[in-house]
Amino acid sequence: MRIHFIAIGGSAMHNLALALHHKGYEISGSDDAIFEPSKGRLEAKGLLPGKMGWFPEKVDSKIDAVILGMHAKADNPELLKAQELNLKIYSYPEFLFEQSKYKTRVVIGGSHGKTTITSMILHVLQYHEKEVDYMVGAQLEGFDRMVHLTDHNDFIVLEGDEYLSSPIDRRPKFHLYEPNIALVSGIAWDHINVFPTFQNYLEQFQIFVDGIVKGGSITYNEEDAELANIVEVTENSIRKFPYRTPDYRVENDVTLLDTPEGEMPIEIFGKHNLNNLAGAKWICQQMGVDEADFYEAIASFKGASKRLEKIAESSETVVYKDFAHSPSKVGATTKAVRDQYPNRKLIACLELHTYSSLNAEFLKEYKGTLDAADEALVFYSPEAVKIKRLDEVTSEQISAAFENSRLQVFTNPATFKERLFNLDLSNSALLLMSSGNYGGLDFSEIKNLLD
Structure with missing residues (x-):
């Protein structure tokens, strides 16, 4: 396939471009400014645009799909050319769904902690050599890219951002994924330029929970009263798995997690991260990792990039x-x-x-x-x-x-x-x-x- 990226330099967009290039797709793209590390990573794979700016002549009828980044504007000249040619135009989350519609989609949402929880899950799966597709919002130790897509893996793990999908698609990203297995870590009002009231922001999570595939599951932080209420009132026929912060203590600057096998020292710390760990454990168990194997792997998790x-x-x-x-x-x-x-x-x-x-x-x-x-x-x-x-x-x-x-x-x-x-x-x-x-x-x- 031939794919053109409008605003290829973004953190998420350039990782998707790299993932599709790795998969064998023909990739082109444009942007008006690209900074490190995106610039160097695109250049290393021959995907860095030769000139900065927007060039409608790059867009022609031979392109199979256009992926539109949030950084672009609705009047972007390359977008207008793609619309004129009636090309298939995807937002970033739309294309991820297209790549995963025959897989089991695991979507991690929440106002906070979603990158850390997604990272924990991927760390545990990699530790036990379980291959999955994924998209995560931070660069992880031991992973080449933040996006990995294949034709053969059964699972895809997606970080579910509640921000808008594209300049021409005002739906929150996580509304487009239709999860089979979902997690919400908590709700704290954010993105007030898009969701001007807390009630409006809450509604986005209600839509997300209602959009879980029937027969699927929601794993949720029961210590968050607003979230617990959303899960309780949904009429969606899904399984519900509440979790809460596990017991732990700190001794000599080391956090000791209470497990069925006794106290276990871990690399991460903070109540919020221990709460994240509890949610990640439930998801890993639903993906076939038993409790003992989860604890063995999570002991070496040092955290996601830029997160403590x-x-x-x-x-x-x-x-x-x-x-x-x-x-x-x-x-x-x-x-x-x-x-x-x-x-x-x-x-x-x-x-x-x-x-x-x-x-x-x-x-x-x-x-x-x-x-x-x-x-x-x-x-x-x-x-x-x-x-x-x-x-x-x-x-x-x-x-x-x-x-x-x-x-x-x-x-x-x-x-x-x-x-x-x-x-x-x-x-x-x-x-x-x-x-x-x-x-x-x-x-x-x-x-x-x-x-």
């Missing part, structure tokens, strides 16, 4: 980087590090970077999320607020929203970096939370803090 990733350590200091940006993730991650290192000073740094986090009305959702830290630093860029065409947000508004007297707010990248590099890190844990880079911070320099 240890980036530096000395005898006195440990530094973690985390993708956390939504209120629920920020609160859970900060508390996880607090619980893991109860005898160390905790310094938590947060960048407000996304549309939701920079919205003045949404800021109140962050109340108390950094309270577990001994010292709290928040960075945001007023320029990013302007680019997103949001109302101005002030440092005073941010301080008031967090209701944290220890909070320090920074708007200048140089000033934030100066403060960061002058912190007293003796007997401390430093937590850097962001889906961005604090206005240009080179994370490789962090190790210099420990010298």
Whole structure:
């Protein structure tokens, strides 16, 4: 097949392009800007566009399908040409469904934890040499790509994002997968530019649960009251498997998980990650991995990339980087590090970077999320607020929203970096939370803090 990607440089899109190239498809693509690591990975396989920009002449009647990325606009010239030629146009999730409609689809959804749970499942399956197709939202140790597609594997494991499918398809991605086996980790209001009310956001998960294939199953975090209610009221004829956080304790900075065979040390930590582990265990069991084999494999799971990733350590200091940006993730991650290192000073740094986090009305959702830290630093860029065409947000508004007297707010990248590099890190844990880079911070320099 000949496939053309419009906006090939995205994290998800370039991985799908690489997966289809590996499968033997003829791939072409365009984008107006491509950054690392996408650029280097596409170039290594000969898939990097020769010039940046949109070129309608690349689109002709010999193309079997066009895959449209979310980064493109509805008036993209290549999209308009494809529509004029009546070519088959897929969104990213539509094409994944097309590739998996004869497989057993395992879909992991939720406002938080879905990447980690998907990663746990894939780690366990790889450990026991069980081959499956997959799509996951982070690069995993031991995996070449974030997307893997074959014609022969029986299962496909899909991370189910609730964000929109494409510029011309406003349905949430996870509505398109029609899972046979589904999991929802929890619901915390997000993407307020698309779902302006919490009720509207909840409805997307109701649609997801109602869309599970009849006779399939939903595995869900019963500690989330809103989620439990959605599962209880569904009229869909599916099996329901609740899970909750397992018993564990922390001793000498090591988390010990309670298992039927006794306590077992594990690499990950934090209540939210132990809750994720419980959900992953249920899914693996439904995929043919028994409980004992799950525990054997999960003991060596170190976490998904950018999810509580240890980036530096000395005898006195440990530094973690985390993708956390939504209120629920920020609160859970900060508390996880607090619980893991109860005898160390905790310094938590947060960048407000996304549309939701920079919205003045949404800021109140962050109340108390950094309270577990001994010292709290928040960075945001007023320029990013302007680019997103949001109302101005002030440092005073941010301080008031967090209701944290220890909070320090920074708007200048140089000033934030100066403060960061002058912190007293003796007997401390430093937590850097962001889906961005604090206005240009080179994370490789962090190790210099420990010298």
